[in-house]
Amino acid sequence: ALTFQRVQFVMGLPLLKRAIQEQAENTKNFVSWSLAIGEVLSVADMATGVKRGIIHWLFGGAVRNLGSPGHVTKWLQPLQGQKYTGMFAVTERGHGSDVRGIQTQATFGLSAQEFVIDTPCENAEKMFVGNAMRGNYAAVFAQLIINGRSQGPHCCTVPVRDENGSLYPGVTAVDTMYKDGLRGVDNGILIFCEVRIPRENLLDKFGSVAPDGRSPSPIKNKSARFNGMLAAPTPSRLAVTFQAMGATKLGLTIAIRYSHRTFSSSQTKTLYSLNTNCSSSPALPPALGNPPSVTEFD
Numbered sequence: 411a412l413t414f415q416r417v418q419f420v421m422g423l424p425l426l427k428r429a430i431q432e433q434a435e436n437t438k439n440f441v442s443w444s445l446a447i448g449e450v451l452s453v454a455d456m457a458t459g460v461k462r463g464i465i466h467w468l469f470g471g472a473v474r475n476l477g478s479p480g481h482v483t484k485w486l487q488p489l490q491g492q493k494y495t496g497m498f499a500v501t502e503r504g505h506g507s508d509v510r511g512i513q514t515q516a517t518f519g520l521s522a523q524e525f526v527i528d529t530p531c532e533n534a535e536k537m538f539v540g541n542a543m544r545g546n547y548a549a550v551f552a553q554l555i556i557n558g559r560s561q562g563p564h565c566c567t568v569p570v571r572d573e574n575g576s577l578y579p580g581v582t583a584v585d586t587m588y589k590d591g592l593r594g595v596d597n598g599i600l601i602f603c604e605v606r607i608p609r610e611n612l613l614d615k616f617g618s619v620a621p622d623g624r625s626p627s628p629i630k631n632k633s634a635r636f637n638g639m640l641a642a643p644t645p646s647r648l649a650v651t652f653q654a655m656g657a658t659k660l661g662l663t664i665a666i667r668y669s670h671r672t673f674s675s676s677q678t679k680t681l682y683s684l685n686t687n688c689s690s691s692p693a694l695p696p697a698l699g700n701p702p703s704v705t706e707f708d
């Protein structure tokens with residue numbers, strides 16, 4: 411709960427609101443800008459940085475990179491206003507690196523003009539989902555089934571909880587409890603049983619479904635389409651390395667500070683020189699400040 415309060419606080423800061431606005435507008439520098447913010451947040455509190463990353467980069471990134479301009483307007487603006495929070499559900503119990511083999515299904519129903527989201531077996535349960543115990547909507551990767559045939563993995567926005575935190579019918583969420591080092595992030599398992607979503611919830615930049623069930627795509631080859639879809643969330647993956655850099659800088663600062671106290675000044679000369687290499691990145695926004703440099707602790 412504390413991490414969630416912190417996430418709500420940082421997401422309300424003008425700097426963070428601007429970051430999501432720039433994400434929506436796809437401005438030139440929004441990726442490097444977001445990565446720098448993520449790094450700084452992770453130095454302050456890793457769980458807050460990760461949870462905010464799940465909501466903005468993973469859920470928001472899926473909408474931004476896999477959806478149409480209409481999806482961006484519909485889903486990103488309320489996210490910016492904290493009307494709801496999101497999750498990203500690609501990994502399954504039986505399919506981690508092997509995303510192509512996922513088994514969750516999004517079956518198109520022509521008469522109702524909707525998709526039915528299903529977890530057909532245990533191996534298809536969505537695993538490790540961050541924000542699973544609080545999030546309202548999930549960007550769910552599933553095999554798109556039309557007329558009984560799979561069109562390959564596609565991504566849809568699926569409602570999981572209402573604004574009061576109650577799960578929608580057909581959705582089960584299982585808490586996987588604490589992880590060392592990231593106790594504030596609620597990872598969990600999501601299971602879907604005949605969850606109905608409107609046709610418009612398919613994020614259809616790479617492949618859409620027309621009202622008559624046709625599935626036009628700007629990329630005809632299914633493999634190339636799949637590769638395009640997976641390439642789109644790459645900045646979100648990069649964010650993990652930036653968060654790791656933030657944690658490394660913090661660890662190094664603590665180590666240098668500790669050694670400075672422990673050893674005499676002649677022995678710390680080498681550590682001083684480390685400081686010139688590991689201090690702030692020029693990409694860090696000045697408003698957030700830079701991580702403390704060792705000389706500040708002299």
Ligand SMILES: Cc1cc2nc3c(=O)[nH]c(=O)nc-3n(C[C@H](O)[C@H](O)[C@H](O)COP(=O)(O)OP(=O)(O)OC[C@H]3O[C@@H](n4cnc5c(N)ncnc54)[C@H](O)[C@@H]3O)c2cc1C
Pocket residue numbers: 464498499500501505506507508537538539540589597
């Ligand atoms: C803390 C945490 C949070 C996460 N949050 C989310 C989330 O919010 N949403 C989500 O969808 N997922 C999430 N994940 C899941 C994460 O994306 C997967 O763990 C990752 O994709 C790897 O899948 P896996 O764990 O099943 O490993 P596997 O795919 O089983 O891989 C195990 C090992 O085998 C290697 N390997 C796999 N395939 C091959 C191959 N073909 N050739 C050679 N080597 C191979 C891998 O490199 C790895 O070393 C999270 C994971 C963690 C640990």
